[in-house]
Amino acid sequence: MHLQPQIESKEKRIRGFEALLRWNNARLGKVGPGEFILIAEQSGLIKQIDEWVMEHAFVEIQKINEIFNTEFLISINVSAAQIQRIDFADKVIALMEKWGMKGQLVELEITELSILDIMDNVTRNINKLREKQVKIALDDFGTGYSSINHLSEIHVDTIKIDRSLMNNIDNSQRKWIIVKNLYNISRQLQYDVVLEGVETESQISFLKQLREVYIQGYYYCKPQPIEELIAFIRKWQQETNEQV
Numbered sequence: 010m011h012l013q014p015q016i017e018s019k020e021k022r023i024r025g026f027e028a029l030l031r032w033n034n035a036r037l038g039k040v041g042p043g044e045f046i047l048i049a050e051q052s053g054l055i056k057q058i059d060e061w062v063m064e065h066a067f068v069e070i071q072k073i074n075e076i077f078n079t080e081f082l083i084s085i086n087v088s089a090a091q092i093q094r095i096d097f098a099d100k101v102i103a104l105m106e107k108w109g110m111k112g113q114l115v116e117l118e119i120t121e122l123s124i125l126d127i128m129d130n131v132t133r134n135i136n137k138l139r140e141k142q143v144k145i146a147l148d149d150f151g152t153g154y155s156s157i158n159h160l161s162e163i164h165v166d167t168i169k170i171d172r173s174l175m176n177n178i179d180n181s182q183r184k185w186i187i188v189k190n191l192y193n194i195s196r197q198l199q200y201d202v203v204l205e206g207v208e209t210e211s212q213i214s215f216l217k218q219l220r221e222v223y224i225q226g227y228y229y230c231k232p233q234p235i236e237e238l239i240a241f242i243r244k245w246q247q248e249t250n251e252q253v
Contacts, residue, residue, distance in 0.1 A: 010065050011232035015223040021249045025082030029232045030064040039073040059091045067108040085115040098137035112142030172206020179215040
């Protein structure tokens with residue numbers, strides 16, 4: 010389990026953290042989720058992995074919030090196989106109750122691919138979770154599966170604009186136009202906007218044209234285990250004089 014912060018672009022306020030899974034295998038070395046998650050889905054192991062990630066994410070964000078007396082949120086990726094399960098929302102709510110998690114501090118990230126085929130179960134799960142104030146984020150927005158129509162079909166709280174649109178955005182007028190308009194639509198619909206994959210000072214300077222966005226990427230902090238992340242938060246608060 011690694012966590013990566015999401016940081017407000019103007020005031021440098023930490024919004025929360027995305028839980029990211031890493032596999033350090035003795036024989037294979039470091040294996041990225043792009044490789045093992047697909048295999049986990051095909052083998053049927055994704056259910057156990059998703060539940061492990063969610064439970065550990067709740068434990069770790071509770072620990073961080075207790076140490077710093079904060080209410081940072083935790084953002085957790087949910088596989089298509091999970092969000093489509095009829096009992097998914099009940100499982101999440103049960104884990105929240107087990108660990109005393111406030112709904113407004115939980116954000117579940119889904120991709121548009123996960124809602125293309127089975128809308129009924131997905132909609133039912135989302136509605137039940139939103140009753141508990143759980144936030145829903147639409148991840149990887151701007152990729153090949155994107156459809157503006159999905160924004161009217163499902164209720165979400167956050168749009169995460171895909172890292173592929175961040176690459177060279179400071180030198181690409183076309184990408185800038187796309188990102189700016191996705192941002193404008195999202196803000197008019199009162200969604201939070203998270204920009205993924207921001208890595209350079211030039212990107213940061215360019216993206217300052219957008220107000221009220223959250224930055225996630227290596228520029229501020231790579232995904233880190235909780236011990237390193239706690240040290241990062243302490244240093245961040247000292248450097249920014251963040252009052253939390």
